[in-house]
Amino acid sequence: MSNLKFSICVSLALLPTICLSDSNLGKCRNFFYDQVPPQFTSPKIGANIFQLCYSDFAVSYSGISKTGIWSAEFITPQKLKLAQQISRQDNFKEEIRIPERYRAKLEDYRRSGWDRGHLSPSAQRESREAQNDSFYLTNIFPQASSNNQGLWADIEKATRGYIKKTNQSAYMVTGTLFIGPKLKTIGSGVLVPTHVYKVIYFPSTNIAGAYVAVNDNSGRVDTVSIKQLEQYSGVNFFPTKKKDASLTVRYNLPLTPNHTSRLRGIYPNPVNQSQIFEMLPDNSIHSKVTRIPQYQENRSVATDLGKGVANELKDASINIIRKILN
Numbered sequence: 001m002s003n004l005k006f007s008i009c010v011s012l013a014l015l016p017t018i019c020l021s022d023s024n025l026g027k028c029r030n031f032f033y034d035q036v037p038p039q040f041t042s043p044k045i046g047a048n049i050f051q052l053c054y055s056d057f058a059v060s061y062s063g064i065s066k067t068g069i070w071s072a073e074f075i076t077p078q079k080l081k082l083a084q085q086i087s088r089q090d091n092f093k094e095e096i097r098i099p100e101r102y103r104a105k106l107e108d109y110r111r112s113g114w115d116r117g118h119l120s121p122s123a124q125r126e127s128r129e130a131q132n133d134s135f136y137l138t139n140i141f142p143q144a145s146s147n148n149q150g151l152w153a154d155i156e157k158a159t160r161g162y163i164k165k166t167n168q169s170a171y172m173v174t175g176t177l178f179i180g181p182k183l184k185t186i187g188s189g190v191l192v193p194t195h196v197y198k199v200i201y202f203p204s205t206n207i208a209g210a211y212v213a214v215n216d217n218s219g220r221v222d223t224v225s226i227k228q229l230e231q232y233s234g235v236n237f238f239p240t241k242k243k244d245a246s247l248t249v250r251y252n253l254p255l256t257p258n259h260t261s262r263l264r265g266i267y268p269n270p271v272n273q274s275q276i277f278e279m280l281p282d283n284s285i286h287s288k289v290t291r292i293p294q295y296q297e298n299r300s301v302a303t304d305l306g307k308g309v310a311n312e313l314k315d316a317s318i319n320i321i322r323k324i325l326n
Helices: 026-031 077-084 128-133 145-166 226-231 257-262 311-325
Strands: 050-055 059-061 065-073 115-116 140-144 170-177 195-202 205-214 223-225
Touching: 026 050, 026 065, 077 145, 115 145, 140 145, 140 257, 145 170, 145 195, 145 205, 145 257, 170 226, 195 226, 205 226, 223 226
Parallel strands: none
Antiparallel strands: 050 059, 059 065, 065 170, 115 140, 170 195, 195 205, 205 223
């Protein structure tokens, strides 16, 4: 792993900004399309970010949410063959390069009721070192159990299966969303995402799409266009492709390994917009009920849609400033 460099800046404006990162992603440029990393388009999301370059993936970690905001990787069929030869060895650990006040800790997740979900999956790592890197808490977020072990695991297997089936390489960016007026926290202030997403781009066919799932046990998931996801994430995933029409297309991506095995190609969805961002977590659901994206709208609850960050994030940043000044 490379050394993390950062600087501290504090603003006392009405909407405070804290930044603790000095981009160190140059050593990870091969993990990004055109060797250009995703860029934050929202100052709220881009505040207090630590950029970390690991052995075969990169992470932008938020000191406010104490989770990874996105993790990027470049996956080839050859990498997946190597990854299949490596047995999983769980080794969750804290990232000591993150200052302690902004660091997610192992004790935050203990008895929380939430799984330690990966952004860049351990099953896609091409070496033991890379697999060990994937267990740093900078690459982890609180994930609902059925989401982590069922729905999202199937999506990860489906994407790996499609890469192997078609012999195509792909750029992936997996991240967290915080939407709505209320957010849960665990431990010492680790924020629980409302949604998790995975962007996938196949450069050989110029097909780019994304999955978005509600972070609960309901099984609610849908595919979206890159442009629609960017409106809610505050992230420009492919800065050199801003005007590419493929980013506006909503593709029907495979949701399960079985879908992948039967799939003859990836085609556009005639309905270009998804309603998945309006679906907020329902913590009364204890097991997944469906993976078919047929949802009822929840506009009355999602009052902060489109802003890319909940009010609690603003409050968290204010509290961090107070701690620094005290």
